[in-house]
Amino acid sequence: MVDTQDTASRARTRQAIIDAAIAVLGKNLSAPLSEVATAADVGRTTLHRYYPERSDLIKAIKAESVLRLSRATERARLAEGTGAEALCRLCEEYFEVGDVLSLVFSESQFLSEDDWCQFGGAEDRFGAAVERGHRDGSVDPDLPASWLENVLWSQLYAAWSYATEHGVSRHHVLRLTIRTLAGAIAPRP
Amino acid sequence: MVDTQDTASRARTRQAIIDAAIAVLGKNLSAPLSEVATAADVGRTTLHRYYPERSDLIKAIKAESVLRLSRATERARLAEGTGAEALCRLCEEYFEVGDVLSLVFSESQFLSEDDWCQFGGAEDRFGAAVERGHRDGSVDPDLPASWLENVLWSQLYAAWSYATEHGVSRHHVLRLTIRTLAGAIAPRP
DNA sequence: CCAGAGTGGAACACGATTGTTCCAATACGG
DNA sequence: CCGTATTGGAACAATCGTGTTCCACTCTGG
Numbered sequence: 526m527v528d529t530q531d532t533a534s535r536a537r538t539r540q541a542i543i544d545a546a547i548a549v550l551g552k553n554l555s556a557p558l559s560e561v562a563t564a565a566d567v568g569r570t571t572l573h574r575y576y577p578e579r580s581d582l583i584k585a586i587k588a589e590s591v592l593r594l595s596r597a598t599e600r601a602r603l604a605e606g607t608g609a610e611a612l613c614r615l616c617e618e619y620f621e622v623g624d625v626l627s628l629v630f631s632e633s634q635f636l637s638e639d640d641w642c643q644f645g646g647a648e649d650r651f652g653a654a655v656e657r658g659h660r661d662g663s664v665d666p667d668l669p670a671s672w673l674e675n676v677l678w679s680q681l682y683a684a685w686s687y688a689t690e691h692g693v694s695r696h697h698v699l700r701l702t703i704r705t706l707a708g709a710i711a712p713r714p
Numbered sequence: 715m716v717d718t719q720d721t722a723s724r725a726r727t728r729q730a731i732i733d734a735a736i737a738v739l740g741k742n743l744s745a746p747l748s749e750v751a752t753a754a755d756v757g758r759t760t761l762h763r764y765y766p767e768r769s770d771l772i773k774a775i776k777a778e779s780v781l782r783l784s785r786a787t788e789r790a791r792l793a794e795g796t797g798a799e800a801l802c803r804l805c806e807e808y809f810e811v812g813d814v815l816s817l818v819f820s821e822s823q824f825l826s827e828d829d830w831c832q833f834g835g836a837e838d839r840f841g842a843a844v845e846r847g848h849r850d851g852s853v854d855p856d857l858p859a860s861w862l863e864n865v866l867w868s869q870l871y872a873a874w875s876y877a878t879e880h881g882v883s884r885h886h887v888l889r890l891t892i893r894t895l896a897g898a899i900a901p902r903p
Numbered sequence: 904c905c906a907g908a909g910t911g912g913a914a915c916a917c918g919a920t921t922g923t924t925c926c927a928a929t930a931c932g933g
Numbered sequence: 934c935c936g937t938a939t940t941g942g943a944a945c946a947a948t949c950g951t952g953t954t955c956c957a958c959t960c961t962g963g
Contacts, residue, residue, distance in 0.1 A: 904963100905962100905963090906961105906962095906963095907960105907961090907962095908959105908960085908961080908962100909958105909959085909960080909961100910957100910958080910959075910960090911956105911957090911958080911959100912955105912956090912957090912958100913954105913955090913956090913957105914953100914954085914955090915952100915953080915954080915955105916951100916952090916953085916954105917950105917951080917952085917953100918949105918950090918951080918952105919948105919949085919950085919951100920947105920948085920949080920950100921946100921947080921948075921949095922945100922946090922947085922948100923944100923945080923946085923947100924943100924944085924945080924946105925942105925943090925944090925945105926941105926942090926943090927940105927941090927942090927943105928939105928940080928941080928942100929938105929939085929940075929941095930937100930938080930939075930940085931936100931937085931938075931939090932935105932936095932937085932938095933934100933935095933936095933937100
């Protein structure tokens, strides 16, 4: 991207802004830019120097979010193992992207249809894993892929906020999440 | 409340404003008041006549939300049947409050700790139902009440947005939700 | 040491939202 | 039918977030 022309110093500042923006705007997408600047520990002037308009900043954190989610999807190796195992791995990996979860899930306005498509067929691979799960008996055939996608996201978001609000160990919360998800998708006995 | 002094006409207008506010602010808590007025089919002037400041309107929909949730909790009869049955009933009843779900869940700033407490021990009865479920074997003992509360809310919110966005029958979505929840809370085989 | 990169603060104009006032039009009850 | 209750619109000031400009300060590398 444009980062190519950034010196080391500018790259660090840019990253600090992006991280702060994901954290602050994840909690409230209409938070004033001054809050983002404060969180990033930079002046409002500097923020405007890197991202002239609010929409530029939004575009940037959108790109960053998609990037992190893509990498997480990659790491989950959705094509391996049973369908249920693949979904649990995906859950584990997505849990690691942290603040991005709030951004993508709670602000439903954030990622448009187009953004999701551009986020490169993760949806397809997800659907394929669910299909496989339906066939190999590890995923309840009554639950369609679109529903499970919904469940997974809400579960993740709930887990993340539970961890941050209750101040519980993330590792512990992740175990609870996997346990809950596994039970939710398993076929009826 | 103040409604005591309202004529029939004023009561109707007041209710229209509250309903519109829950719908509009549920999607975006920082939406301009003009949007609320439009949705309520009322002039902005009228809105200000009923609720002079934004904070007054917020307070009102907060009270209304707590009221609807309390009634729903009542209807769920948490003390009857197995723990799991009680939780599923609660899920069904909460699903009916609709737009309030977005308001309470997605805007985490909305209900403060104090508001929750004032919402009268629903938390306690919920905890009791979970406890009972742990003992009668209908709820996995590894899942604490606070976690299940989290799961229930996120599941409900996901279900509600799924229904409104995908344009699916609410009844169908509710069945999926109950099915998913039941699986999630059941003890491991 | 010095030039330039990088930064932060102050000040400004602009637009949007808020909250207020006043007045005319309409609906409703007695 | 008349008078009051209720409403909507227009116009206004005040506030807040945004985006811009300008200037002074602090680093850092040559």
